[in-house]
Amino acid sequence: MPAGVTINPLTSSALEDDAIDFELIELLFFAYRDFTSDPDQILDGIDFGRAHHRVVHFVDRQPGLTVADLLDTLRITKQSLARVLKQLVDTGYIDQVAGPEDRRQRKLYTTEKGHRLAMALAEPQSRRIAKALEAAGPESRRTVARFLAGMVGKTSV
Amino acid sequence: MPAGVTINPLTSSALEDDAIDFELIELLFFAYRDFTSDPDQILDGIDFGRAHHRVVHFVDRQPGLTVADLLDTLRITKQSLARVLKQLVDTGYIDQVAGPEDRRQRKLYTTEKGHRLAMALAEPQSRRIAKALEAAGPESRRTVARFLAGMVGKTSV
DNA sequence: GCAAATATGTCAGCCATGTTGACATATTTT
């Protein structure tokens, strides 16, 4: 046995190892890995990445979203967003409009082209979800939705 | 109304927009965003990133994993793995051992230090999952596990 | 036994997307 190798130490941990839900931790990793792989393939073909996907998705879903709203949703920095947003505007996927009340704001809207992209990206993801819900049984959707909603937020506990 | 802005076009799409499961698509995004945020905070403190997390996790869970196994699990390239794996070996989190049957292989094991890190990273994730399962009800774990397992793999459908 | 296949390591370099901090502009609020 090589030096430093540990097979099954149950030491010094506040929590016993087997109290950890490794199964769901790993399933979440694999599920998300494959969930993102479908749109990634489409995005490759138009020289966009996952960051563009997120922006076009949320703008399409919430027309009139401001830049500040989007930063808050995505939890990324202004500069990270600016880069991809500029590309999306320049290539005609997203329109910016000065806010009618507050003209400092830039309200964001997908163009027809942007809407079509958002749909094309969502479609394989939705199909994958539908297939997984089927496998999980007829009542699964509500349970899964509650579970996922419960995953969101600060831990605090 | 600005030029090019589209509010609600139901055109040219094979699928009607409302057949898309936007709710679960977004819940998955938010759930995963927050699921990864807990370990990210810990990793920041020791100059590691998400890539190190994944490696130390799977090696800890499957002691004796080979490099090829790991590449297959993570679906990244040899070079991407080599970078973080080298750092983990150099800093004493992971040991490499020549395979007993096939000496070309490098079997990977966490050290005691690596095991402790893997546990520390898994613990807040597991707590978050437990909390979400509670919110989803007593029978939710099996349903969620089946759903997530159903999300894995090629779409093909 | 030797050639081919295999497992791994490594080099050089590229790209996407995250980060920080500073500063400019327009606009609204006080």
Place this chain on the structure above:
DNA sequence: AAAATATGTCAACATGGCTGACATATTTGC
């Protein structure tokens, strides 16, 4: 008029994906 706010932009940097080529050790097949 001054301060606060929403956004844009610049320069620079880090992480972690990627490619393709090539080196080494070892095992396998003829």
